[in-house]
Amino acid sequence: MTQTAPDKTFYRMLLLLILLLPALLLGNLFIGAVRIPAADVFDIILGRDGVPEVWRNIVLSYRVPQAVTAAVSGAALAVAGLLMQTLFRNALADPSILGISSGASLSVAIVMLCFGGSVGQILSISVSRSMFVILAAFIGSMAVMAVVIWFSSRVRNNVMLLIIGIMIGYLSSSVIYVLNFYASSDNIRHFVFWSMGNYTSVVAERLPFFCITIALGLLGATLLIKPLNALLLGENYAVNLGVRLKRVRIAILAVTGLLTATVTAFCGPIAFIGLAVPHIARLLSRCSNHRQLMPLVILTGAVISLGCNLCTLIPSNGSILPINTITPIVGAPVVLYIILHRQHI
Amino acid sequence: MEERKNTLSGHGLSIGYADKVLHRDLNLELQPAMLTCLLGPNGAGKSTLMRTLSRLQEPLAGEVRLGGRPMQNMSHGEISRMIAVVMTDNDLFGGVTVYDVIMMGRHPHTDFWGTPREKDRMLVEQAMDAMSLTPFARRPMASLSDGERQKAMIAKAIAQECPIILLDEPTAFLDLPSRIAMMMMLRRLSMQQHKTILLSTHDTDLALQYADRIWLLSQTAGLVTGSPEQLVLSGEFGRFFATGDIRFDATQGQFTVIRDKAPTAFVAMEIPNRLWICHMAVRNGFRIVSEPENAALRLTPDAHDPDGCQVIFRDRTFDVASLEDLSQLFETIRPQ
Structure with a gap:
């Protein structure tokens, strides 16, 4: 029967995404704050000579890492969102729901707002790019994740976890407000910039680490496809189908934590992609099975993230909008659509 | 095994x-x-x-x-x-x-x-x-x-x-x-x-x-x-x-409300559709008994009309020709 085979919509969407991804990746190389003629960008990519060194530097050291970061982060956040929505069986769950990004924000706020100036001076580089900040964000996310996983083996149902995550979010933001109160305006500006998200922070030398970590997370998510499907029926049915609930729950939380922590550490808390992309993939493909959904979500996440990154260049006066000003424009209508059409989700 | x-x-x-x-x-x-x-x-x-x-x-x-x-x-x-x-x-x-x-x-x-x-x-x-x-x-x-x-x-x-x-x-x-x-x-x-x-x-x-x-x-x-x-x-x-008043009636295999104080009704076996006539009586607050003696309400067949029946309620006699008539009669005689 043709009924189990994913229908044509799935393959059509897969094909479309596979075509869009390289197109958008290239688009991100061709278009940037500095105008570089397309022919020259081609020459740079193909390694030909006769192009100004500055342009070569811009394309290879800035645009390539930025485009890769955008694609990889988008995929990571989208998968993290998919995992959270399935685990909590909640259409409005996203990677930030566990408080992981709040943990990162809090930790970064402490570094930037309390020691901001000194860190910058010691390293004599922009604070927002310092390894300290990345480290702080990572530690913050992982700490929250550890707390959530610790709770997950003690609480009976997932709703409790959700509440714990949301409470951690509130606590962190209130501490951040207090810190803001005492911080210098310069440090606040840096922190606000970080918290609005950007894909420019992953410099070329850190790119391999970033990509490998995310790849590990995505691999982990792929290994969870079967239990994720069973979880769509609810925890009781999943257990009855042989899912080892506690183990699977910890695995899902760990993978989500790894993906979210890595992206947030490098790029700041990026909103809406994790929430909206799984819905976009579900709506367009009409798939619910994670065997099909997982690749679609990875690709859609990368494509939408690259698209949003292109939109950050809209001012076209050399300045770049923070990524979080764009993502809600894409995400909010989707979320509204979901709420209005809830009955089938 | x-x-x-x-x-x-x-x-x-x-x-x-x-x-x-x-x-x-x-x-x-x-x-x-x-x-x-x-x-x-x-x-x-x-x-x-x-x-x-x-x-x-x-x-x-x-x-x-x-x-x-x-x-x-x-x-x-x-x-x-x-x-x-x-x-x-x-x-x-x-x-x-x-x-x-x-x-x-x-x-x-x-x-x-x-x-x-x-x-x-x-x-x-x-x-x-x-x-x-x-x-x-x-x-x-x-x-x-x-x-x-x-x-x-x-x-x-x-x-x-x-x-x-x-x-x-x-x-x-x-x-x-x-x-x-x-x-x-x-x-x-x-x-x-x-x-x-x-x-x-x-x-x-x-x-x-x-x-x-x-x-x-x-x-x-x-x-x-x-x-x-x-x-x-x-x-x-x-x-x-x-x-409370709800009992399982093993003879009928269903749950019924016990009304010991309810007025009694006798419905003769020959009455057509007896089951549903009893149903109507019970619905109107009567309790079905199997003997006509001392029953407050008695339903017996009408010798002249095979579809109708004769109803005796506290010494008053009514001739009922249809189910609709019976239903109306119950409205006037049912216990408050």
Whole structure:
């Protein structure tokens, strides 16, 4: 029967995404704050000579890492969102729901707002790019994740976890407000910039680490496809189908934590992609099975993230909008659509 | 050995939660290849018992044995090939289709990635067909009615190919004809495919009609088991459900309201459609008696009119020609 085979919509969407991804990746190389003629960008990519060194530097050291970061982060956040929505069986769950990004924000706020100036001076580089900040964000996310996983083996149902995550979010933001109160305006500006998200922070030398970590997370998510499907029926049915609930729950939380922590550490808390992309993939493909959904979500996440990154260049006066000003424009209508059409989700 | 596989028994079971023990020292055995109905008031612990028997929750004390082996020593994977459950919470997330749900029943039998083989597809088709869900295959679960969703979950349980199926209130959201159809379907399943089925329900009359065994569970009396006939004739069934004025009438096999002080009515055996005439009298507050002497109301056949009857009420005589007349008469004479 043709009924189990994913229908044509799935393959059509897969094909479309596979075509869009390289197109958008290239688009991100061709278009940037500095105008570089397309022919020259081609020459740079193909390694030909006769192009100004500055342009070569811009394309290879800035645009390539930025485009890769955008694609990889988008995929990571989208998968993290998919995992959270399935685990909590909640259409409005996203990677930030566990408080992981709040943990990162809090930790970064402490570094930037309390020691901001000194860190910058010691390293004599922009604070927002310092390894300290990345480290702080990572530690913050992982700490929250550890707390959530610790709770997950003690609480009976997932709703409790959700509440714990949301409470951690509130606590962190209130501490951040207090810190803001005492911080210098310069440090606040840096922190606000970080918290609005950007894909420019992953410099070329850190790119391999970033990509490998995310790849590990995505691999982990792929290994969870079967239990994720069973979880769509609810925890009781999943257990009855042989899912080892506690183990699977910890695995899902760990993978989500790894993906979210890595992206947030490098790029700041990026909103809406994790929430909206799984819905976009579900709506367009009409798939619910994670065997099909997982690749679609990875690709859609990368494509939408690259698209949003292109939109950050809209001012076209050399300045770049923070990524979080764009993502809600894409995400909010989707979320509204979901709420209005809830009955089938 | 094969026959012992489908036995499920509890030994000295205490069930409930750490802060609230619902039952202590329950001993029970689910009869293989039979349909057992679990009856009991709300809060008696029916769901908790079913959850404990399917190891969705651990017993507080004692042990559950599956195929003669203690369930604690078995993996969830092993149990998932022996016991299939159908629960009441069937709200599914993510727009899952009916076909996908039934295919999930194959999870315990598929590989690490859950890849369906030809056999899995065939079994899903069969289960879907058995529950007449084939036209709904591609529909998202959320777009179905409660009854259809329930059927899809049962089809999932069938596809799971377990010798034992536990269903928590499978008839709860269904209208009466669908409830009967559901019970008949489950009965067929146990008879033809030798499935051991335990279902909890509030439909006492359907349970009496279709169950091979009945389990009565209450906070006060614990667990009482037996065949429907045994339980009714021994009076256990009646005692179990007796509350206030409501009694189980073993002669009629149904629940009635006891009205010792209600005026009596005698309806002669020859009256056409006697059952429904009695029904009308009872509905209007009378109590049916079998002897005409001393009855406040007497209905006897009319010698001249075969369709009508003669009604005597407190020494006044009325000739009634139709059901409509009788209905109007009752409105004037019924006790306040």
